[in-house]
Amino acid sequence: MIVRVLILWYGSGISRWTIIQKQTENNRLKAMIKHFFINIFRNIRHNKVFTIINLANLVIGFAVFILFSVLISHELNFDKFNTNYDNIYRVQTRQEDSYPTNFCTYSPAAFRFHLMADVPEVEKVLLMREVSGGAKGSGQFFTLPDGSQFYQLNGYWSENSIFDIFTINLKEGNKSTALTEPGTIALSETLSKKIFPEGNALGKQVIVGKRFPVTVSAVYTDFPQNSNLKPTYLVSMPTYPGLSGELAYGENWTNISFDNYVLLKKGADPKLVDAKIKNAFKDVKNFEKSSPYLHPLSKLHISPNSQPDVIIGLAILSLAAFLVLILACVNYVNLSLANSTQRATEIGIKKVIGSSKKLLATQFLAETILHTLFATVLALFVAQASFPLLNRILNKNIDFSLWNNAQLLIFISLVSLLVGILSGLYPSLVISSYNPVKVLKGKVFSNGGNSISIKKILVAAQFSISLFMLIVSFILYNHVNFILNKDLGFENKKILYTEINPRDKMPFETVKTRMLQHPEIADISFSSTIPFIGNIGGYVTWEGAAPDEKEMISRNYVNYDFIPTYNLKMAYGRNFSKEYPADNKACIINETALKVFGWSDPVGKLIYLEGRPFPVVGVVKDFHPYSVHNPIPTYIMFLNNNVISGSTLLTVRFTGDEQKARALVTRELDTIFPNDPFEFKDFSIAFYLDAAIEFWQSMKSMFIFFAVVTLLISTIGLFGLILFTVKRRTKEIGVRKVLGSSVGSVYWQLSTEVIGMLGFAILVGCPAAIYIYKTMPGAYKEPLTISEFLIAIALVAVIAFITISYHVLKVAVSNPVKALRYE
Amino acid sequence: MIHLNNIDKYYDSKFQRTFVLKAVNLEVKEGEFVSIMGPSGSGKSTLLNIIGLLDAPSAGEYSLYDKSVLDLKEKAKVDYHRNFMGFIFQAYHLIEEMTVYENIETPLIYKGVKSRDRQAMVADLLDRFNMVAKKDLFPQQLSGGQQQLVGIARAIIGKPKLLLADEPTGNLQSVQGEMIMETLQQLNNEGMTIIQVTHNEKFAEYGKRIIRLEDGIIRKDVASKIVFSI
Ligand SMILES: Nc1ncnc2c1ncn2[C@@H]1O[C@H](COP(=O)(O)OP(=O)(O)OP(=O)(O)O)[C@@H](O)[C@H]1O
């Protein structure tokens, strides 16, 4: 049947058909083609409302499906542009004492020199490191020829093997030597244009980090959007020891902040290599807490930390997109059947005058397929146009053109064809087997009780899904507000922070004295981590613990001013104080730790870190060192030596205007550290960098998006069902009107039907939403409120009743005689 | 041509069996013009639909040209509809989305007639019914009588041997009704076998034979008195 339909479309097929069929069949076909199109066109003209609704329904369904197909294909095709795609691996670190996940994408530099290089299956090794790593989102300063400076993110130290392993296109320079010498830098095209607008960057000098001159050795084409690694510049690894002062970085097994990549030889078994590296690691260094493992390039984007988060997210998205498409198909079926009442005469009479069932079914099926194909084409345009919206919802920046992705277009056409067949098959079979006598009497539809209840169930299911989506959207909306606004237990509004890594040591008191001259600066402190940025793990035992009991903690090395700067409140004991010299061997714990250790009188009790005892001098009230999504960790602060050295975080609490305070502290710090780059940031930047917050925000927008779409589609579904009911009973309504009865009773009857479906939706949708709330990840949630449910139900109800009212009003104002003439 | 033997038609509801037709015997020869009359609900339409293969009897035998047509396959039935019989309805049942021309042409398409032949045949009929000027109009733009003329044209365009008409004049004023009846009579004169259902005594007399149905039973089967000639 399908083949025949296709031949109907493509005139070229007719000649082949002729050989098989008789002459009459040929004549029939030729005439059918013409009439088929005329018929479709006339039907569209005749049923404008139906056509528009049905088309909108299909276009929405397809557009959503296309958008998410694109998104998913984009996510799954990350890094595929690399010719060595299948053989590139990153050596990552599994850490037992890391928080919140045990898997770290970074690894120590020693891996490169002492583990991987000796494995025979390894073709190439590559050591990289983010320039000015540590705090997330940090970058590096560049000085322009005119002396002005700008801050550039995503720079890397890198070995020259990056050009052998990854597929990189050089604009200027030589791939084999670009990053082999110290003092060289390769720039991305964009950055090169920024620094040297006149071009010809090769051999020119740039100043990185305010004081380090390096020579441009290459310019490369920007890495594509769908690359996991997107360096804006690469400084040669041989530059690293000189600049960082870490001369023996290659021997360091504990500084887990490098990226180790390997290119395996073709045909090498990654499992074997993984085992070899693990074994080699055991031979050299046997840390119980961290070990290397191979992570393939194909997973770097969708599962960087070996966690299934992104994959689960993609699976949910695909499911939602498919669901929307299926809902649209269900609507199409319902609407087609509803519309067939309108076309009863056409169907009945065609049978009487000699159309076979097969021919009628073919006609309807072909019509459906044509509708879906047309809707698909429209949907492609809609999808392309709504890409920016998707980018905003998902907080992404995908630059995508549907038109030059042949694979995707073919996939979408196939899905479209399938959808056309699936949603056309049932109605065409039903319609073509209508009994002509009954149809012409206008009777078939009243005794189709069975199929009507199926329709009701389908629409009720649609309502359940949209109610569910709506409630979940409200829950997520409230949850995001909760995460954003929950009292974190420390001052986070009037806080500026910066990472600084000074070349020379600097007593903190010098900085403090200078800063506190200004009344705008309320307090200043420095520490190895600050809330939301950084984590140092570790295991402790404590006084009174069972022999094998240990607890994973989050530790922080702070100075005397950390607690007052963040306005942390003491629950027991006191802050570190210069009056107690022994405080440099003491610690302060949080209330969560107190609960874990089970002490009633904490001050003076001992905890043991790496075997050394630390007496507790105080307990801070619990605060949230990470977003509310995460549980408050067992948190322990130790006192540092009050001298700024190495990479550290400075925090300033200010009063008054932020701009002014920022200018002030920047100026002061500039005079203290004239050669060291830094940039003061508002605490909200750290806050919003939190992965959980980003995750929840995009979840929220996504669910709102899907809620709107499913609501739209189920409204169309309800519209179709009521259209069906009303059409079926137009005569009855007409009679009633002639007899002087009000349309109120019809309205009432439709309302009870819809109330029944709403009841069903509530019974299904609410528990499902509650289930989602219960299983939703996150340490802290606000309790559910009845309003989340009521508003969603009210919204669905209002839309349902508007739909009913529209139809009933239309019948009410129509001429009853016209309705009666149907007979 | 038509041979009905002991035809029953009944509907079973929960507690009882309702007979619409009971032991109907009917023989119609080629070239006859039969009018079926009877009170509402007596089973006239049902009988006509059974003859037209649109409905199946519950019991009995039915043969066309001595060939049983009771358990026909869908394909054979379609073939009868395409080539052997035409239908006319009280409510005209024209396809609203099609023009007069297309409505008349459609049966020929199903029949598989060549495009050129179709054009000639439709033009011929339009001419005969004086509807040439109306050929591009849609049914809603015609009067009832005109619509029924189109209905007749559609029914006879395929040159059926048998024309079945269920109250063809039921929705028409008497003048228009007479025009339709005259058309039918003329067709009959040309050799077409016609069976019509009517409530109108006068129109029934156009037939050569009148059958009266009551409660599903043929009460009378007589030759009509007046024979019009044109
Ligand atoms: N599907 C059905 N189920 C039950 N009874 C039916 C069904 N179809 C028709 N009938 C009954 O069969 C009887 C005969 O109907 P039919 O349409 O043949 O009558 P008729 O003689 O054509 O009447 P009218 O002159 O009003 O057109 C009626 O009483 C009708 O109610």
Ligand SMILES: [Mg+2]
């Ligand atoms: Mg009748």
